[in-house]
Amino acid sequence: MSASDLLSLLPLLIISGAAVIAILLVAIRRNHRVMHAFTVFAFICALAALYFQPYAVPYVIAPLFVVDAFALFNTGLILLAGLSVLFLSYSYFEQREERKEEYYILLLLATVGGMVLVISQHFISLFLGLETMSISLYGLIAYLRARERSDEAGIKYLLLAALSSAFLLFGMALVYAESGKMDFTGIGAYLETIHSAPVAVVAGFGLMVIGVGFKLGIVPFHMWAPDIYEGAPLPVAAYIATVSKGSMLVLLMRFYRDINGYEYTILWWVFAIIAMASMFAGNWLALMQQNVKRLLAYSSIAHMGYILIAFLAGQEAGQEAVIFYLVAYVITSIGAFGVLALMSDERNDAENLQDFSGLFWRQPWLAAIFTGMLLSLAGIPLTAGFIGKFYVVAAGVDAELWLLLVLLVVNSVIGLFYYIRLVAIMFQPLPGPAVRKRMPFFGIFALSALMVLLLWLGVYPSALISVIRNMMLTMG
Amino acid sequence: MMLPVFILLPVLGAFLAWLASAVNKTLPRWVALLVMLAGLAISAGMWWQVQDDIYFIGDRWLQTYELPWMPRFGISFSLALDGLSLLMLVLTFFLGALSVMVSWKEIKERSGFFHFNLLFVIGGIAGVFLTMDLFLFYFFWEVMLIPMYFLIGIWGHGNRLYAALKFFLFTQAGGLLMLLAILGLYFVHASATGTFTFSYFALLNTPMAVETGRWLMLGFLVAFIVKLPAFPFHTWLPDAHTEAPTAGSVILAGLLLKTGAYGILRFVIPIFPEASQFFATWVMLLGAIGILYGGKLAYAQTDFKRLVAYTSVSHMGFVLVGAFAFNPLAYQGVVMQMITHGISTGALFMIAGSLYERLHTRELEQMGGLWPALPKMGVVTMVFVMASLGLPGLGNFIAEFLILAGSWQAAPWITVAATAGLVVATIYSLRIMQKVFFGTSLREYKLPDLSLREMLMMAPLIAAIIWLGVYPQPVINVAQRAMPSVAVHSTK
Numbered sequence: 001m002s003a004s005d006l007l008s009l010l011p012l013l014i015i016s017g018a019a020v021i022a023i024l025l026v027a028i029r030r031n032h033r034v035m036h037a038f039t040v041f042a043f044i045c046a047l048a049a050l051y052f053q054p055y056a057v058p059y060v061i062a063p064l065f066v067v068d069a070f071a072l073f074n075t076g077l078i079l080l081a082g083l084s085v086l087f088l089s090y091s092y093f094e095q096r097e098e099r100k101e102e103y104y105i106l107l108l109l110a111t112v113g114g115m116v117l118v119i120s121q122h123f124i125s126l127f128l129g130l131e132t133m134s135i136s137l138y139g140l141i142a143y144l145r146a147r148e149r150s151d152e153a154g155i156k157y158l159l160l161a162a163l164s165s166a167f168l169l170f171g172m173a174l175v176y177a178e179s180g181k182m183d184f185t186g187i188g189a190y191l192e193t194i195h196s197a198p199v200a201v202v203a204g205f206g207l208m209v210i211g212v213g214f215k216l217g218i219v220p221f222h223m224w225a226p227d228i229y230e231g232a233p234l235p236v237a238a239y240i241a242t243v244s245k246g247s248m249l250v251l252l253m254r255f256y257r258d259i260n261g262y263e264y265t266i267l268w269w270v271f272a273i274i275a276m277a278s279m280f281a282g283n284w285l286a287l288m289q290q291n292v293k294r295l296l297a298y299s300s301i302a303h304m305g306y307i308l309i310a311f312l313a314g315q316e317a318g319q320e321a322v323i324f325y326l327v328a329y330v331i332t333s334i335g336a337f338g339v340l341a342l343m344s345d346e347r348n349d350a351e352n353l354q355d356f357s358g359l360f361w362r363q364p365w366l367a368a369i370f371t372g373m374l375l376s377l378a379g380i381p382l383t384a385g386f387i388g389k390f391y392v393v394a395a396g397v398d399a400e401l402w403l404l405l406v407l408l409v410v411n412s413v414i415g416l417f418y419y420i421r422l423v424a425i426m427f428q429p430l431p432g433p434a435v436r437k438r439m440p441f442f443g444i445f446a447l448s449a450l451m452v453l454l455l456w457l458g459v460y461p462s463a464l465i466s467v468i469r470n471m472m473l474t475m476g
Numbered sequence: 477m478m479l480p481v482f483i484l485l486p487v488l489g490a491f492l493a494w495l496a497s498a499v500n501k502t503l504p505r506w507v508a509l510l511v512m513l514a515g516l517a518i519s520a521g522m523w524w525q526v527q528d529d530i531y532f533i534g535d536r537w538l539q540t541y542e543l544p545w546m547p548r549f550g551i552s553f554s555l556a557l558d559g560l561s562l563l564m565l566v567l568t569f570f571l572g573a574l575s576v577m578v579s580w581k582e583i584k585e586r587s588g589f590f591h592f593n594l595l596f597v598i599g600g601i602a603g604v605f606l607t608m609d610l611f612l613f614y615f616f617w618e619v620m621l622i623p624m625y626f627l628i629g630i631w632g633h634g635n636r637l638y639a640a641l642k643f644f645l646f647t648q649a650g651g652l653l654m655l656l657a658i659l660g661l662y663f664v665h666a667s668a669t670g671t672f673t674f675s676y677f678a679l680l681n682t683p684m685a686v687e688t689g690r691w692l693m694l695g696f697l698v699a700f701i702v703k704l705p706a707f708p709f710h711t712w713l714p715d716a717h718t719e720a721p722t723a724g725s726v727i728l729a730g731l732l733l734k735t736g737a738y739g740i741l742r743f744v745i746p747i748f749p750e751a752s753q754f755f756a757t758w759v760m761l762l763g764a765i766g767i768l769y770g771g772k773l774a775y776a777q778t779d780f781k782r783l784v785a786y787t788s789v790s791h792m793g794f795v796l797v798g799a800f801a802f803n804p805l806a807y808q809g810v811v812m813q814m815i816t817h818g819i820s821t822g823a824l825f826m827i828a829g830s831l832y833e834r835l836h837t838r839e840l841e842q843m844g845g846l847w848p849a850l851p852k853m854g855v856v857t858m859v860f861v862m863a864s865l866g867l868p869g870l871g872n873f874i875a876e877f878l879i880l881a882g883s884w885q886a887a888p889w890i891t892v893a894a895t896a897g898l899v900v901a902t903i904y905s906l907r908i909m910q911k912v913f914f915g916t917s918l919r920e921y922k923l924p925d926l927s928l929r930e931m932l933m934m935a936p937l938i939a940a941i942i943w944l945g946v947y948p949q950p951v952i953n954v955a956q957r958a959m960p961s962v963a964v965h966s967t968k
Contacts, residue, residue, distance in 0.1 A: 361586075375622065380618055380621070380622060381615045381616075381618045381619050382619065386615075386618070390611075390655070393655060393656065393659055394549070394659050394662075397656065397659040397660055397662075397663055398663055405656060406656075409649070409652040409653060409656065412648070412652055413645055413648055413649045413652065416644065416645060416648055417641065417645060420625070420641060420644055421641070424629055424637050424640070424641070427626065427629060427630050429585075460545075461546060462545070462546050462547065462548065465546065465548045466548065469548065
C-alpha cells in the first residue's frame with residue numbers, strides 16, 4: 001500500500017485506530033466521561049480527515065475499495081450520524097448502566113463496518129464490512145443486559161442476521177462460481193457477455209436480495225425491525241435505523257450501478273414489488289401502534305419503500321433523490337429517537353403514547369423538535385422531509401412510474417394519520433401542573449442542531465442538491 | 477417590492493406574537509391585530525391606487541417579484557399581483573383582523589401560541605394568493621394546513637381531534653394528487669420545450685396532448701374541489717367548521733375555501749383551457765348538486781355552526797357553476813361570490829360564536845325567542861341571513877345574479893337547478909332567524925347584548941356587505957383585468 005492509499009483511507013484508519021485505543025483506555029481505567037470525550041474526538045478527527053480528501057477524482061485501491069465523491073459524502077453522513085448518536089448516548093447510558101465504556105468501542109467498530117461498506121466495490125470487502133457492523137450490533141442491541149427485552153432483541157438479531165449473512169454469502173458464492181469475478185464491475189462485464197443468465201446466477205442474485213433486504217428492513221424481510229427497535233437502547237435503535245440501513249443502501253446503489261442493474265427488468269420488478277409491499281406493510285402496521293418505538297420501526301420500513309421508488313426511477317434524478325431522501329431520513333430518525341432518549345428515565349424508556357401526552361406544555365422545545373421530526377417524516381413543507389419526498393416524486397414522474405406514485409400518495413396519507421395523531425397527543429392539555437425535567441446539555445444541543453438542519457434543508461435545499469449533483473457526476 | 481411584505485408581515489408577526497406572550501396574555505392579541513391591520517391598510521391602499529389604470533404593468537399584472545430559490549428544478553420565489561390576487565389579499569387581512577378580535581375573549585389559554593398559528597395561517601394564505609411558481613404554490617398550500625390543524629385541534633370544541641384530522645387528511649390527499657399533476661405538467665413542459673421550470677407564466681402555454689391535459693387537469697381539480705368543497709368531497713367541512721373555535725371557522729369559511737376557488741380560476745382554467753371545456757358540463761353539474769344538496773342538508777341541521785357550514789357547501793356550488801361557464805358575467809359573479817360569501821358566512825360564524833359564549837350551546841332547539849333579550853344581535857343576524865338568502869341590495873345577490881345570468885348562456889338546465897337553490901337558501905336562512913330569535917322563549921333569559929368590541933367587529937362587516945350590494949363597481953373593475961382569456965374568448 002502506498003502513502004496515498006493510506007491517505008485516502010485516513011478516516012477509516014482513524015476510526016479503526018480509535019477502536020483499538022479505546023480498548024486500551026478501558027484496560028487502564030474506566031471512566032465514562034473520558035471514554036465519551038475520546039470517541040467524540042475520534043469522530044471529529046475522522047471528519048476533519050475527510051475534509052482534506054481530494055474530491056474530484058475517484059481513487060481506486062484495487063481490488064477492494066474505491067474512494068470517490070459518492071463514498072466520501074456517505075462516509076461523512078455516517079460519521080455525522082454517529083456523532084449525533086454519541087451526543088445522545090452520554091446521558092442515556094450515564095443513568096442506566098454500570099459498565100458503560102464498552103458501548104463506545106462497539107459503536108466505533110460498527111462505524112468501521114459502515115465506512116467499509118460505502119467504499120466497497122468487491123464481495124470480500126462487502127462481506128467484511130457487513131460482518132464487522134453486524135457483530136458489533138449484536139453487542140450494542142443487547143447492551144442493557146438487565147432489561148427483559150434486551151436479550152430477546154439481541155438474540156433475535158444475532159440469529160436473523162447470521163441467517164441473512166449466510167444467504168448473502170451463498171448468493172455471492174453462486175455468482176462467483178459462474179462468473180469467476182468478485183468485483184462489481186467484473187460481474188457487470190460478465191453479465192453483459194451472456195445472453196440469458198444461468199440458473200446459478202439468477203439464484204445467486206435472489207439470495208443476495210434476501211441478504212440485502214434484511215439489512216434494509218424491507219418487506220418481507222422486515223420482521224426483526226419492531227422487536228429490535230423496541231428492545232435495543234434508544235441511541236442504538238437510532239444507529240441501526242440510520243447508519244446500518246444507510247450504508248447498506250449506498251452499497252446497493254453502487255452495486256446496482258456497476259452491474260447495470262437497470263437493464264434487467266426482472267430485478268426491477270422484484271424491487272418494485274418489495275417497494276409496494278414495504279410501503280403498505282409499514283404504514284398499515286404503524287397505524288394502530290401504541291408503542292412509539294415500534295411505530296418508528298414500521299414507519300422506517302415504509303420510508304425504505306419510498307426510497308426504493310426513487311431508486312427504481314434510476315437515472316440521475318432518481319439517484320440524487322435517494323441520497324437526498326437518505327440525508328433527510330437520517331436527520332429525522334436520529335432526531336425522533338433522540339427525543340425519546342432524552343425523555344426516558346432510569347427505569348423505562350419513553351415509548352408509550354401516554355408518555356407524550358401534553359409534552360408541548362411541559363417541554364416546549366423538545367416537543368417542537370419532535371413535531372418537526374414527525375412532520376418531516378410525513379413530508380410537510382418547511383422540513384427536509386418535504387423536499388425529499390418532492391424529489392422522490394419528481395424522479396418518479398420523470399420515469400413515469402405512475403402506479404408506484406399513486407401508491408406513494410395513498411401511503412403518504414395513511415402515514416400522515418399516525419404522525420399527526422402523535423403530534424395531537426403532544427398538544428393535549430395537561431392534567432396537572434407542568435413538571436419540567438432538566439435536560440442534558442449535549443442531548444439538547446445535538447437535537448437543536450438537527451432541527452436547524454431540518455429546517456435549513458427544508459427552506460434552502462439548493463446547497464445540498466448541488467453537492468449531491470456534483471458528486472453523482474464524478475462517481476466512478 | 478411590496479409583495480413579499482404580505483407574506484413576511486404575518487409570518488414574522490407570528491413569531492413576535494409568540495414571544496409577546498412571555499410579557500402578558502393580552503400583548504399577543506395587540507401584536508396580531510396590528511399586523512393584520514397593517515396588512516389590510518397596505519392591500520387596501522393598493523386597491524385604491526389601481527382604480528386608475530396607470531399602475532398596471534402591461535395590462536394585467538400590477539407588480540411582480542422574483543428570487544431564485546432552487547435552480548436545480550427551475551423553482552423560484554416568484555410572486556405576482558393581479559386584480560384577483562389583490563381582492564383576495566384585502567379579504568384575507570380584513571377577515572384576519574376580525575378573527576383576532578373575535579377571539580379576544582374566547583381564547584383564554586395559550587394566547588401566544590394561538591396567535592402564532594393564526595398569523596401563520598394568514599401568511600400561508602397570502603402566499604397562496606400571490607405565488608406564481610407552482611412548486612411554491614404547493615408549498616404554501618401545505619404550509620397553511622399545519623397551523624389550521626392546530627387551531628382546530630387545540631382550541632376547538634368537543635370532537636376537535638377527529639375533525640382536525642379529517643380536515644388534514646382530506647386536504648392532504650387532494651394536495652398530493654395536485655403535486656403529481658404539477659410534476660406531470662413540469663415534465664410535459666420540459667419535454668416539449670426543453671426548459672425545466674415551475675413558473676406559472678411559462679407553464680401557461682404548455683403544448684400537450686389532449687389526453688395528457690385532461691388527466692393533469694383532473695389532478696388539479698380534485699385538490700381544489702376538495703378544498704372548495706364540492707359534492708362529494710364536502711364531508712370534512714361540517715366537522716371542521718363545527719369543532720373549530722370561532723376564529724378558525726371564520727378563516728376556514730372565509731379564506732381557506734376561497735383558495736380552492738382561486739386555484740380553479742388561476743390554474744385549472746387558464747392552464748388547461750381545452751380540458752376545462754371538456755369537463756365543464758360535469759363540473760357544473762357537480763356544482764348544481766352541491767347547491768341543492770348542501771342546502772337540503774343545511775335545512776336538516778340542528779346545530780347552528782353545522783347549519784352555516786352546510787350553507788357554505790351550497791354557496792360554493794355557485795362558484796363551480798360560474799367558473800366553468802366561461803363568460804365574463806359569470807366570472808365576475810364568481811369573484812363577487814368569493815368575497816361576499818367570505819363576509820356573510822364569516823359574520824354568521826361570529827354570531828354563532830357570540831351566542832355560544834352567552835348560551836353555551838349551539839343547538840337550535842335550545843334557543844328561541846331571543847329577540848327581546850338580544851335585539852342588537854338580532855338585527856345583525858337578520859342582515860346576514862338576508863345576505864345569505866340573496867336579498868337584493870346585499871352583496872350576495874349581485875354575486876349569485878351575475879353567476880346565474882352568465883351560466884344561463886352556457887348551460888340553461890343546470891342554471892335552472894342552481895336557481896332553485898335560491899329558494900332552498902331562503903328556507904334554510906329564514907329557519908335560522910325563526911329558531912333563534914323568534915318563537916317562544918324557553919327560559920327567561922337575561923343576557924348581555926352585543927358589547928362594544930362585538931359591535932366594532934360587526935359594523936365593518938355590515939358596511940361591507942351593503943356596500944358590495946349597492947356599489948360593487950370597484951370590485952368588478954379590478955377583477956375585470958384579471959379575467960382568464962378563456963372567459964373572454966368564449967363570449968363571441
